Amino acid sequence: MIQLPIALQAYSLRRIYEDNPLRALKLIREAGYDGVELYGTHFQTELYPALLREAGLVCAGWHTGIDALEQDFDNTLRRNLAVGNHSIAVPWFNADSAAGWKAFAERLNAAAEKLSRYGIRLGYHNHAHEFQPVDEETPWSIVAENTEGPVFLQLDTGNAAEGGADPLAELEKYPHRARTVHLKPYSKSAGFAPAVGEDDLPWEAMLESCEQRGATEWLIVEYEEEKDPVSAVQRSLSFLRKLRPRD
Template sequence: CRFLVVPSDRAFTDPEKSKALAESFNRASEKLKPLGMACGYHNHTAEFKKDGDKTFWDLFAERTNRDVILQQDCGWTMAAGFDPVEYVKKYPGRTRTTHFKPTVKEGDAGKKAILGQDSVDWAGVYSACRKVGGTEWLVVEQETYPDGKSPMDCTRESLAGLRKITG
């Protein structure tokens, strides 16, 4: 295991505690680097709440060194009302691992939570990950199962969608 990613921490969206949290990631990053490892944080929607004029995700990115991974969960980024492509581009080299979670925006009739059949611009996300994100790992995260399909059937369909996206 080369990447240690924290999935959640209440301190992330606390204006005072978030500063100390970022510093702890910096310290961990410095200790892990000589071992060929890295640490990072995985977003949900809460990380896109604002503290003043910036999101907590942006503040964390600014407060941490470039070796700290910003593991973007594209589904949650979109659910929070933000563009996952923009966030990959905004922090070059920091999305070393990225969650490809199919998501349907409210009002997107005919879309399904299957990669390539949902609301996310996966071709744009994939291109940004390849060109500027420094992405080494794509993680397909299937959390919903449309049309009464089994988790495995949805995963197979999302894998087929991923193959189309990645060529």
């Protein structure tokens, strides 16, 4: 049985979160999630730990752009230390050449080295375009092969599937670098509309891979669509709990 803790990416409830963060975090906790992955810098640093305490959640990670890490490192570090976070993922990048992606990989290495002094690890989160070849290589493989071990690979299952990749195969390719994994549902016929377990992805096999062969510490659900996200994240967790029952 899957024993890993399950968090929700706050972006799943973005309209609620950005308007009333405490309400969003309480909804996440009431749904039964163990933690939350934050994104952006919508609120003052001091507010984040207070919100998490009141909601009864732990911070499972934070999506942070590479520019913020390079140009606003001190404030970024302060926010993460304030909530006890040990995992930052860069959520987006794009380049039109393999050389551009290799240069980005070096930026990740440099930022990861700085963060490691404070007990924080850095990773990269994919969208669909990382699986479309650039100069005969996929950007995902370029990032993987040109970053050092401390840089983890936060595979987003739905984004990978949308890009034409097999998310299970990608997990198996780099098992010891999947520190956190984004469980995003995807269906060829319905896109990102289904909840986890209502789509086309091989959830049991992917979760078994994370549990048995990977170095995964957190499973993080992310729901992309804006229509009825509260119900979708509840149904997603209900499905996952059948695979990982509570003690």
